Amino acid sequence: MTDAATGYRIVSPELTVKAMRDSGYKNTAYALAELIDNSIDAEAHLVEVFACEERPKPGESHVRPRIETIAVLDNGKGMDGDTLRRALKFGDGRGGDSKRIGRFGMGLPNSSMSQCRRVGVWSWTNGAGNALYTYLSLDEILNGLDDVPEPVHQRVPDEWQQLSQGLGEAGTLVVWSDLERVMWYGAAATLRNTEELIGRVYRHYLNPGEGSGHRSVEIRLVPVRDGAIIEGERPVRPNDPLYLTAKTCTPPPFADKPMFMPFNMGDGDNPGVVHMPITYDGQTHNVIIRASIARPEARQSDVSGHPWPANANKNVEPGQQLWGKHAKRNIGVSLVRQGRELDLDTSWAIGYDPVERWWGVEVDFPRELDAAFGVTNNKQTATNFSALAHFDWEAEAEPGETFKAFKDRLNERGDPRLPLIDLAFYLQERLLPSMRRQLRQQRVGARTNKRHEDEAANKANDAINRRREEGRLGQTDKLDQETEPEQKRQEQVDALTSRHHIDKQTAESLVDEDLASDIRVRWISSFQDSPAFFSIDLMAGMLQVIFNSNHPLHRELIAVLEDVPDHAEADALRERLSRAANTFKLLLFSWARMEDEIPGEKQRAKISEARQDWGRYARDFIDGEDDDE
Known part of the structure; x- marks a missing residue:
């Protein structure tokens, strides 16, 4: 040349x-x-x-x-x-x-x-x-x-x-x-x-x-x-991020049995599987979505018939057990092309939330959709799919524009994201939120320490018993006197499973432990379609407080204080405390404004009295003192 x-x-x-x-x-x-x-x-x-x-x-x-x-x-x-x-x-x-x-x-x-x-x-x-x-x-x-x-x-x-x-x-x-x-x-x-x-x-x-x-x-x-x-x-042993496969590299006790179960979607013949057609370049192709969540025994040491290994410390959170650490390394949506994983895309996970390690999602697509997904030449990722992990169509929509109209506008512009919009919407708005809600309910009542070490539950229980001894009975106390033990147990189990979507094994374990210890108060978080940030269940011998996980107060207060990342730095902890304090102040400001906007003097007086009554009850529960009488 x-x-x-x-x-x-x-x-x-x-x-x-x-x-x-x-x-x-x-x-x-x-x-x-x-x-x-x-x-x-x-x-x-x-x-x-x-x-x-x-x-x-x-x-x-x-x-x-x-x-x-x-x-x-x-x-x-x-x-x-x-x-x-x-x-x-x-x-x-x-x-x-x-x-x-x-x-x-x-x-x-x-x-x-x-x-x-x-x-x-x-x-x-x-x-x-x-x-x-x-x-x-x-x-x-x-x-x-x-x-x-x-x-x-x-x-x-x-x-x-x-x-x-x-x-x-x-x-x-x-x-x-x-x-x-x-x-x-x-x-x-x-x-x-x-x-x-x-x-x-x-x-x-x-x-x-x-x-x-x-x-x-x-x-x-x-x-x-x-x-x-x-x-x-x-x-090489299989490493299944959906944890539905037996005989894998997962640590015991899940090396020879699945650690997760199919999520409740799809049909009975093929649970945990949904098919989604995606059209690209005039051709329609089938994309398969598989989803799974942890079995209760992966996260709780007391599930009947499924004991943790003898060398597992039951006072340590499941995420810190060997199998929990393994699951942490498999966080994300597994993107599979031709049966071969391209990427475990962590963009779809909420990084600070420990619950993310307990779900698995696989998106399986054919190579004909390489361009739609944005597959790179080294087959390590799919750029178009990853870019949609935090996609917010409402933020890009024009005023009053519907989702269909938004997609039509993307189609007119030739937007390369359009073929995957429905897939992204399904994952973001339907599948992942549902899985997270169920996983949070699964951990209701699961605790690294025994119940008597739960200070809030102990103090609340003491306050309730003290008030009962003083003759100040509540509806739960009266129902308790009228209800047989087995009926009382079944009522509590039914409330946890039917109203708050807790799995039956967890509910039964929780109720049996509380009944054995004569616990009369229970705190849970549950997704509620209500503007109230909490609600109560009054049952025989049990005062159950339900914090609405669908309310922003849960995200900005409870989650900030409870869902603390492992090995969080001091500055991050201080930021969380400051965030929680500000949220609590806003909560009180919102009450104050509510009183301010009440038009009638009589109604405003009743609200004021309710606030004072709540203050007296709070003093009794927190300090053990009540100056009401």
């Missing part, structure tokens, strides 16, 4: 490769996933990932073994010379097979060059001794190499044949050497940090459900030191 010709190139090969190296793989595990994609597309049923380290040589500065090479070997169908050469070109996609995970033709060279300076590839269709070999070298590209070297016959090196447990008559081996961007130091650490992500990305292939249409694939992680396999070899 002449100097004149090279001077007018649209792009420079060496600069292009440099830019591709920096295109953004989150870590080594995501880069390895690109190679596993290729293996699955090649119909492999075994993929082996080798992380190879060597002991330091005399005179070297480091003292610990350091990872030198990473290799991925599969028993797929292999490649001929032309396909192998094209596989190492940037942006040479291999056809439009709708069942393939890959599409952009970037995976092998892009992921490899992001982690190393040299990648070698062997591929064979008639025995590993007849393999074809070619490579990419960053140093050679920087020195002017334009073309992928023509493949040559070269048998797969003996070291890889000896390490493999499933070397097939056909297959492919990719070897990264001259590593310089691998995040972890040793072989075992590299694979340990890789397993959880790889298990989540390929969970539908590691454990394909009946009727899923996915082939079963085993992924083997193998740490190697000085050419020999060392301790830590293991198959």
Whole structure:
């Protein structure tokens, strides 16, 4: 090629490769996933990932073994010379097979060059001794190499044949050497940090459900030191962020049984599943939404028949148990394309709220919707979908504009968000709020300490008992005298389950504990379609106070004080206290203004008397003193 010709190139090969190296793989595990994609597309049923380290040589500065090479070997169908050469070109996609995970033709060279300076590839269709070999070298590209070297016959090196447990008559081996961007130091650490992500990305292939249409694939992680396999070899276990799969990497007691249950949506034959048609470019495609929430036993240690492990501290919140910490690492909406997870999108979660770890949502879409979702070429995220996580159509709507009219206007403008608007609205406005409400109700009565350690409940109970002894009986006391014990129990269970949507196991556990301890007051939060910020249930022997979680006072006062993030900094705690104090002042200001706006003197006097009466009751409950009589 002449100097004149090279001077007018649209792009420079060496600069292009440099830019591709920096295109953004989150870590080594995501880069390895690109190679596993290729293996699955090649119909492999075994993929082996080798992380190879060597002991330091005399005179070297480091003292610990350091990872030198990473290799991925599969028993797929292999490649001929032309396909192998094209596989190492940037942006040479291999056809439009709708069942393939890959599409952009970037995976092998892009992921490899992001982690190393040299990648070698062997591929064979008639025995590993007849393999074809070619490579990419960053140093050679920087020195002017334009073309992928023509493949040559070269048998797969003996070291890889000896390490493999499933070397097939056909297959492919990719070897990264001259590593310089691998995040972890040793072989075992590299694979340990890789397993959880790889298990989540390929969970539908590691454990394909009946009727899923996915082939079963085993992924083997193998740490190697000085050419020999060392301790830590293991198959990748599925990591299901919906926690509906048995036999996963979730810590006990949920390693062999589901930790979550399907959320109450869809139909009886396929619970927890909703199908949503999405139209793009004139074609309609099916998107599958799956949802799950934690089983009560994941969050409560006293669920009958489901004890926590003996080594679990029952005085520690479930989110701090090993399985709770595992769930914290899986917060977000799992975006799945062709059965392969692109991203666990945390944008849809409320970061400070501990309840977020106890739900799971999966959005599964076909590759024909790549452009609609905004799938990136490294298959790590979908930009259009992520951008809608905090979408507020009312903030963008014109005055008086309906949701349909708003969408029609987006359609006229050719807004790229339009195909996903209904999906985003469903997730934001219907599904996630419903799941959060049910999860909060699930924890009613669950406590890290025993009930007698609940200071507010104790003091309220003492005040009620004191007033009863003084002969000042309430409606709950009178009903208690007239009601049989079993009827009283059933009334309380029914109130919790039917009116406040608490699951039956939790309700029964809560009521039985309160009856055994002669507790006569109960505080819960519940979603109420009412402008009141709290309500009361007067039942036999039980005064139940319900704080309306649908009222902004719950968000700005109760949640601020109770839903405190783990390990919150002092400044953040001070900000929360200040926010709660301001909210309480606004609450009193709102009462004062209510009195101010009452037109009649008699009615205003009654409200004033009610305020004074409430003050006397408050003094009795807080200080144990009542100067009413």
